[in-house]
Amino acid sequence: MKLKEKVKNLPKEPGVYLMKDKLDKIIYVGKAKSLKNRVSSYFQSSKHQRFKTKVLVENIVDFDYIITDTEVEALILENNLIKKYHPKYNIQLKDDKTYPYIKVTLDEVYPRIFKTRIVKSDGARYFGPYTDIKAVNDILELLHDMFKLRTCKRDLTEKKEDRACLNFHIEKCVAPCINEISVEEYNRLIEKSIMILEGKEENLVKELEEQMKRASAELNFEAAAKLRDQIRAIDKVTQKQKIVSDKLINQDIIALAQADNDICVQLLIVRSGRLIGKEDFIFEESDDLKETLTAFLQQYYDNAYYIPEEILLEIEIEDLDLINQWLTKRKGSKVELKVPKIGEKKELVQMAYRNARYNLKEYRFKQKFKSLKVSRGVIELQEHLGLEEMPYRIEGFDISHVQGTDTVASMVVFENGQPKKSDYRRFKIKHGQGNNDFLSMSEVVTRRYSRLLEEGKQFPDLILIDGGKGQLGAAVEILHNLGRSEEQLIGLAKREEEVFLPGQSEPIILPRDSQALYLIQRVRDEAHRFAVNYHRKLRSRRLTHSMIDEIPGVGPKRREALLNYFGSLGKIKQATVEELSEVEGISEKTASQIREYLDNHIEP
Template sequence: MLGKEAVGTEGFPDGPGVYIMKDERGRIIYIGKAKSLRKRVAQYFRDKSSLDIKTQVLVSQIGSIEYIITATELEALILECNLIKKHRPRYNILLKDDKNYPYIRVTLEEEYPRLMLARKMKKDGSRYFGPYRSSYYVKQTIDALGRLFKVRACSKKISRSGKDRACLNYHIGRCMAPCQGSVSREEYRSAIKQICLFLSHRLEELISLLKKEMESASQRLDFEKAARIRDQIEAFKTMAEKQKVVTTSMEDLDVIASARSGDSACVQVLFIRGGKLLEREHYFLENLEGVSNGALITEFVKRFYSATAFIPKEILLQYEMDDKEVIRQWLGDKKGSAVNIRVPKRGSKKQIVEMAADNAAELIKNFSERMRKEKEEAYSALEELYSALDLEVFPFRIEAFDISNIQGVQRVGSMVVFEEGRPKKSDYRRYKLKEGRGPDDYQSMREIVARRYKKCKGDETAILPQLVLVDGGRGHVSSVEDELEALGLSLTVCGMVKDDRHKTRGIVRKGREVPLETLKKAYRLVASIQEEAHRFAISYHRSLRGNAQVRSTLDGIKGIGQKRRTELLKHFGDISKIKEAGVEELASVEGMNRAAAQMVYEFFRK
């Protein structure tokens, strides 16, 4: 690690790698990659006047820089993508709603595969499709495909004898029941192949395959099966007719274009499969001051394709990218074949890019207008609150605290943050409180306030709120004020009080209650802050209770120690998913083997 004062051409290797910039408090604020670490880092400090405003602010906040050496620039690119997704640094270009989008997982490693929702792609023998924008869409798709193809939804281990009793799904016509031998492995696998064709957007190939199966069933006089396949064909034909043809060539393309408004941008992605526009997605990016169009597209492509399961043969862009050859190599390695990335200059493909850009322009226009109205409403609510409470400083940043417990047991606290009247979820914090004090809300509130602010005294870089809100009345406010005074901090503290129906009633300020019923905008803001603080505390409390239950359950399984319990929870999320999992899926978890997986599987089926 090098401090800012030590940064120069010396100290950094003249080779590829990733550099990690941190502020004075050790928080990661920027992650980048370089072909030459020495040359790239030196660029930040040679001529600061040539840097854009955003980069100048970044440089002023650097406390230290760490680096990781890689063998190639391609390795540096992959590592950079992974680190940015993990740490989400403030000065990197981030998708506004960046998160783990869901995938559809087809468990091809199982003899009779299933369809499942997955949050991460793993090298476990399964095939993944996605990512998709919402888990609701994934669940609906899995349900629809399950009904149409009658594949199993259970995690039951299917014996080779095929003489198990079928479940209810078979009797209501929703499963082929491989467990009781009602379908051959080949026929079941054929249905899975058809599902994969559908999820790969190869509808015409799927329809052709189904027609052959329908004809074969008719020739065998299996008219019931032929009728079922006919209905499937009609359903897929309807889908195919709704898809718009945008290019005469039967090829797979992704088209990426953007539009900007101020320091925000919208990136539109068109997914073209077999020459037809199947779907489109849009993503918003913020804090882009000083970022060129080429840099914007470059960063988006890296973020987007680091998470997607399918990479097309060709990607059409609106602007030329930085690091184009490295990214082309990276995507080619992921796909297993060459990927063409280009900016079309004429013809139908240029028109498709322009169509994507027009869509992005309309979306960013609507987004900017919506954001403008939201900011105006939020600022108006803050002004109303500022005036009603007679505050000394305008409350740009508000921090609110709440406590959650059940009869004084397993007490937790939460802190939510609102900046300029809107939630800033990256600054939310939660606290597991000390046991043994009983249901003492005042002491619990003092504890979380002390833990939040104890390091702030004398720290000029500390971010402090203009207003502290606590869930409670005069006693809660007084206890928090006493704690802050002991810490040597002078912050304005108010209490949020509720009525008999547990709805926000007013705010306690300087020992008196200020009613909010006539202040509609301020009321909505305070009520939303109080509800959010309560929700965040309750969700943490539930997760702790759930984890405790899972730990106590898994403790009883022979061969499952602390490390394996942790990995199982990390992989599946909750006890119900572990109960449903098959041996193969359990064995695929890091740290597990087949013997341990068998023990877990049998434990839940005693």
């Protein structure tokens, strides 16, 4: 069925559409109030379409659609499908940073307060996210210095300890583990801590000042001095946060700056009237401010643990009301998206815009400098090694093992001087002859390049072997057997950073300050890192399996069930009998045996 005929049969209901290319791959996901009206707009006159949309339409061969009951449902489904398929033509938020939160374990009898990057629905209370890690550390240091809260992970619900740890003796903990403080008194300290985290430190300071006056009047000068120090510590931390509103409001402020096809989205985070952090997000190859802002709001708040009650935007967007409804539904209470025109809020948006413009300028300067630096490294490498072709694509290999066990190899890829992690590969060495790096290198080169030949794919411009003449010679022999020239091979010896070329007895010494040397060192180091990480993973898995196999009543099936449920031996060690018995195939009796064995044989 032709596309235009298929469009005629579309319903006029809300939903999501998925555009596909000739390989049946999803290349774009969109939502619509009316599927028929929205999808048909792609196949009308392209006169007023943006360049990116024209390119998208040229690649559409087919489409699917999913009907939803409401526009909000369509918005949620669109987010989920974009995360699942990563379509080529959707604007996507590429941000692999995980921001720290402060966690208060209110589900425990004696709660702890600590930094975490993992947020769960576990009865605890979370504050954040914080973009300034130093601010998090300062707040935690203040709370623990002031209130001497416990930091240990001991379970204090069932029994108390016989003696306190060192922290109690050096006055770093109030020692609830030995009943030095009651549950009620300890929870009062937690309440005070939460007041600081909520930005209500003014109320706390007033309370502390009254306590200080009473202590001074009672001639208890030591207690008064401690309270004075606590007040000063609170002032020191809160003074670093810029006050942007006298109202204790939580806001996110968002503005955008554009230069050519790069857009910077600037986010200012205000909690309880204080600016606690800022973050910028760069969208490359994006030329529409409204479309970019819409995509950012959908993707950022879809993953956000906390949504403030007010979000200030610099520009209007088409789906403002729809996103407002969605955010209100996600938060469970009212959220307002506003585009302020005058006053204090307009000034805050302008401050965000100035930051966006500066950050985009700095980003483009760094990209230009990096590009020049990278290109210089590739050009210098061609000149120093006398290569016929520019080494645009470099593949680097390394071997890792411990005394011949769990031997693995890695292959990393650099294109134009930058790592291309999607092309990295890992290999388990199969020759079974222990500590033989030459044989291992022969095997991995054979497996890699015989497969390239079978698939008819292009060889790299340069192959870097980590090692001297021996490893290089092994790779040269393999390439000869495959009917390929060895001219694209080099070896890099670690000791003197000597570069060995096939057929040359003397190494090449690259200038110490050259970008060429810097480039091949980066390739070699990345290959080594990737190999070592894989080796550690395999070795850890083997040791873990052998340790678990020693536990009475645990065979291969139960071992796999335990590892799948807990994820690691460390988590299994920490599990209680109740948690162990939740694993499929583990009875309460077996769980008790496992717990007893772990307590007696494996150190926590």
